[in-house]
Amino acid sequence: MFQNDxxxxxxxxxxxxxxxxxxxxxxxxxxxxxxxxxxxxxxxEPVATAAIMSAVNGYDILNTSLSASELxxxxxxxxxxxxxxxxxxxxYIDIKQQIHLCCFSISQQKFLFGGxxxxxxxxxxxxxxxxxxxxxxxAWLCLIEYLFYKGEKGVTxxxxxxxxxxxxxxxxxxxxxxxxxxxxxxxxxxxxxxxxYHTVGTAKVPVYIASTGYLPDVPQxxxxxxxxxxxxxxxxxxxxxxxxxxxFVQEEITAKNxxxxxxxxxxxxxxxxxxxxTYKVPNWVxxxxxxxxxxxSSDLSPELKPxxxxxxxxxxxxxxxxxxxxxxxxxxxxxxxxxxxxxxxAAFKGEIMPKLDNVNKTGRIEDFTSxxxxxxxxxxxxxxxxxxxxxxxxSEEECYAAYINLKAAEQAKNxxxxxxxxxxxxxxxxVRDGGVVVVEEFTNVRDSGVGIALNxxxxxxxxxxxxxxxxIKRNENTIIVFCANVEEANCNEFEASMxxxxxxxxxxxxxxxxxxxxxxxxxxxFNDNVVLEKMATVVLALAQAIVSKGxxxxxxxREFANWVLAxxxxxxxxxxxxxxxxxxxxxxxxxxxxxxxxxxxxxxxLRNEVILNLLG
Numbered sequence: 272m273f274q275n276d277x278x279x280x281x282x283x284x285x286x287x288x289x290x291x292x293x294x295x296x297x298x299x300x301x302x303x304x305x306x307x308x309x310x311x312x313x314x315x316e317p318v319a320t321a322a323i324m325s326a327v328n329g330y331d332i333l334n335t336s337l338s339a340s341e342l343x344x345x346x347x348x349x350x351x352x353x354x355x356x357x358x359x360x361x362x363y364i365d366i367k368q369q370i371h372l373c374c375f376s377i378s379q380q381k382f383l384f385g386g387x388x389x390x391x392x393x394x395x396x397x398x399x400x401x402x403x404x405x406x407x408x409x410a411w412l413c414l415i416e417y418l419f420y421k422g423e424k425g426v427t428x429x430x431x432x433x434x435x436x437x438x439x440x441x442x443x444x445x446x447x448x449x450x451x452x453x454x455x456x457x458x459x460x461x462x463x464x465x466x467x468y469h470t471v472g473t474a475k476v477p478v479y480i481a482s483t484g485y486l487p488d489v490p491q492x493x494x495x496x497x498x499x500x501x502x503x504x505x506x507x508x509x510x511x512x513x514x515x516x517x518x519f520v521q522e523e524i525t526a527k528n529x530x531x532x533x534x535x536x537x538x539x540x541x542x543x544x545x546x547x548x549t550y551k552v553p554n555w556v557x558x559x560x561x562x563x564x565x566x567x568s569s570d571l572s573p574e575l576k577p578x579x580x581x582x583x584x585x586x587x588x589x590x591x592x593x594x595x596x597x598x599x600x601x602x603x604x605x606x607x608x609x610x611x612x613x614x615x616x617a618a619f620k621g622e623i624m625p626k627l628d629n630v631n632k633t634g635r636i637e638d639f640t641s642x643x644x645x646x647x648x649x650x651x652x653x654x655x656x657x658x659x660x661x662x663x664x665x666s667e668e669e670c671y672a673a674y675i676n677l678k679a680a681e682q683a684k685n686x687x688x689x690x691x692x693x694x695x696x697x698x699x700x701x702v703r704d705g706g707v708v709v710v711e712e713f714t715n716v717r718d719s720g721v722g723i724a725l726n727x728x729x730x731x732x733x734x735x736x737x738x739x740x741x742x743i744k745r746n747e748n749t750i751i752v753f754c755a756n757v758e759e760a761n762c763n764e765f766e767a768s769m770x771x772x773x774x775x776x777x778x779x780x781x782x783x784x785x786x787x788x789x790x791x792x793x794x795x796x797f798n799d800n801v802v803l804e805k806m807a808t809v810v811l812a813l814a815q816a817i818v819s820k821g822x823x824x825x826x827x828x829r830e831f832a833n834w835v836l837a838x839x840x841x842x843x844x845x846x847x848x849x850x851x852x853x854x855x856x857x858x859x860x861x862x863x864x865x866x867x868x869x870x871x872x873x874x875x876x877l878r879n880e881v882i883l884n885l886l887g
Contacts, residue, residue, distance in 0.1 A: 279399055279410070279472060279480060315464040321411035322429055322463055324350045325419075329506035351506030352416050353498035358383060359420075360496060361412035362509050370511050372489060373397065374496060375413035377420070381479050385410060385486030391511045395562075400484035400570045410486065414471055414478070416504065421476075425466025429459045483575055524557045526550040526596075533564035534602035536705060536748040542604040544595050549793040551786075555777050556593045560600035562775070563750065573747045577774030579729045581765070583755045584779030585814070587827015589790075590754040591711060593779065598707035603748060606701035609711040616667075616721055621695045623671055623738050639674075646670045672740035693739050702728060702735060705748035714755050714765065722766050729772040781814060781827060790828055795835045805855060805886070806834055810863060812881045817867050820876070824867035834862040852886045859886075 324331065329350035353360045357378065363371040372394075373385040385397030399407040418426040470476050480486075497512050524532065526546040546552075559580065566576050582590045591607075598605040608618060623639070645653040646667050654665040657673050701708035716722070728735050733745035753773070755765075770776070782790060787810065788803045797803065813826040837858040845854065859882055868874055 279407070279414075279478065315468070317407050317411050318415070318464050318467050319460050321408055321415045322426070322460075325352060325412060325415050325505050326429065348506055350412060351509050352412055352504055353502045353509070354416055354420065354504050355498060355502050358496070359413045359416050360498060360509070361409045361416070362506075362511055363409045363412065364510060371397070371409040372511055373409040373413050373486065375410075375417060377417065380476055382410065382413070382486045384489045386489035388489075388511075394489040396485045396488065398485045398565070398569055399480060412505075414467075414476075418467065418470065418476070423466060423470055425463045425470075429463045482572075484569060484571060524552045526552060529557070529596060529600050531600070531602040533560040533600045535564055535567040536602060538602060538604055538705070542706075543602055544599045544605045546592075546596050546599050549796075550592070550596065551790045551793055552596060553589060553593055553779070555779060556596045556600065559775065559777065560597055563597075563601060574733065576747075578750050579773050580750070580752045581755065581770070581773040581776040582752060582779055583776070585781050585827060586756050586825035587829050587831075588779045588781050589828060590756075590779050591709060594707060594709045594752045594754055597750070597752065601707065601750065603750065604701070604704070604706035606697045606706050606708045607711065608696070608698050608709070610713050610716050612715050612717050614716045614721065617696075617738075619696055619698045619721065619725065620735065620737055621693055621699050623675065623693055642670075642674055666736070668736045668738055668740050671738040675739065693737070699735070699737070699743065702745050702749050702751075703743050705746035707750045707752060710751065710753045712755055713753050722769050726768055726772065729769070781811075784808070784811060787811070787828065787831060791831045791835055794828075794832050795839070797835045797839055802838070802851065802855070803835070805852075806831060806838075809855075809859070809881060809885050810834075812885060813863055813867055813877060816877055816881055820873075822868050822873050822877075824873075826863055826867050830863045830866040833866070834858060837862050856882055856886050 329348045329352075331347050331349045349364045351362045357376065359375045359377065361373050361375075365371060368389070370388045370391055371385075372388070374383040375381070376383050385399075386394035387397055388394045397409070399410050415426060472478055493511065498509070500508075503509075526548050529552055530545055531540075531543065563577060569576075582594060584590055595605050610618070642653060642657070645656065650665045650667050650670050651662060653670050654673060655661050657670070657677055698708055698710075710725075713722075727733075728745050729751065734742055735745070736742050781787075784804075784807045787807050788800070791807075792798055792803060810826055810831045816822075817824045817826060838854060841849075841854055841858055864874055864877060864882065867877055
């Protein structure tokens with residue numbers, strides 16, 4: 272029996288029905304063009320939907336929320352297809368007013384590009400295997416038109432029935448499928464799907480789909496693909512080429528409904544962070560959460576699913592809190608490690624630690640310290656010293672494992688010595704058990720070996736060797752997020768090998784004044800907009816000044832919030848008797864000014880150039 276392994280049919284095990292038609296299979300030979308590997312024909316939903324919407328000139332007549340009269344209203348036309356000598360272009364507008372766009376080359380028999388956009392300018396990748404059946408629809412719109420162009424029998428026979436489609440499928444959409452007596456119309460759908468199954472992805476139409484399931488990216492400039500009106504074969508006009516396209520306004524997600532909104536795995540809710548109600552969810556957090564859930568719910572192999580992210584931006588821009596919000600949205604536990612110039616592999620991998628027992632506390636802890644130094648200098652020398660065996664290549668993990676074995680043997684003879692234990696890091700726990708693992712300010716790390724070790728976890732190997740000799744595999748639900756202020760003085764650059772392992776690199780901009788005021792007002796419950804406006808102006812001016820002057824300090828959301836709290840406290844004491852600007856200058860000293868710098872000369876410079884200039 273014939274089996275089609277093309278990724279376009281990857282969703283075949285999902286629900287396959289057209290509204291109201293529950294008979295997804297048929298043993299009736301009249302419904303089949305050729306016997307296939309399944310032993311029966313099937314109405315394959317993406318194919319059938321594309322064929323029906325093309326045949327009825329782009330109307331979404333399968334929308335069950337509309338009445339029969341509304342189904343053919345112009346605003347319900349969601350599909351446009353154009354056919355030129357070189358390519359077929361298909362556009363589908365979903366219920367969120369997002370554009371799904373695909374382009375298929377006639378001569379090359381392959382997709383040139385595909386994408387999804389809310390504004391017709393910024394395009395996300397387009398998948399043909401996501402479980403949501405509307406993903407892949409634009410691709411099938413191209414292919415149905417191409418098969419009709421080639422004269423494929425199953426498609427052309429279906430087209431002959433198009434005059435009956437609107438009336439019949441209006442009945443289906445209205446929930447009256449059982450009243451349809453035209454069985455030949457239903458039969459034509461079975462024959463169509465079976466014909467497509469035996470054509471697309473075979474030698475007849477060898478459509479190539481990358482193993483990731485998504486199509487090449489939409490080019491920045493689409494002008495070369497703008498079709499003429501005479502080339503449009505389905506629908507009326509392309510929204511992507513229209514100046515009056517109204518972009519989809521993204522639903523605002525609050526902290527309360529963020530929790531597990533894009534859940535990718537089941538964890539105890541007590542382990543998942545909950546953001547305070549006052550937290551304002553940035554767009555980049557909800558977009559990244561939806562992006563992650565999108566691919567985790569797809570049929571991509573685990574090693575291809577995005578799981579390494581870099582979030583970079585200025586101090587106080589909300590990177591770390593955003594990463595915690597990401598964990599909340601994905602329904603994952605949250606783990607955190609903060610790096611400094613002294614951070615070494617032990618901070619990530621954990622460490623073997625000596626522990627004095629309860630009998631004799633005279634053991635020599637410095638024995639282990641010396642051994643660790645020897646391992647770092649020369650693992651081969653240290654291994655020979657502890658085992659008497661000379662080897663040309665020895666890992667640090669093997670050295671520590673040998674050390675543990677030796678001490679365990681010694682302790683078996685003398686229980687009054689030192690015992691040892693392995694202190695696991697939060698990083699390891701997150702890697703092993705799953706969760707969002709945040710690595711803060713990794714660019715401060717001086718030890719290049721740390722980056723090399725982490726690369727093991729961020730590529731196809733997904734493994735990590737511990738000092739005990741144990742090799743742990745990265746949990747498929749582990750998302751590693753690096754948060755970094757790359758503009759900070761004296762920080763290192765990310766190695767190219769590490770940068771290439773990030774699936775997304777997101778720059779978090781310092782919030783604009785309006786957003787800054789909104790976030791801080793929500794955090795502090797302070798609502799005096801006149802005062803907040805003055806404060807925000809100062810905060811943004813200070814942030815700009817420390818960058819231009821090369822001062823190693825911060826002035827962002829946290830400093831702004833601390834200033835508001837200090838001002839509110841002073842205001843409670845003095846009330847309206849105190850001049851607002853004087854109170855602002857007074858409380859700025861211990862909050863925003865000292866957040867910028869602790870050096871007298873720099874504080875004085877910022878006070879004169881910013882504080883006194885703006886507050887008098």
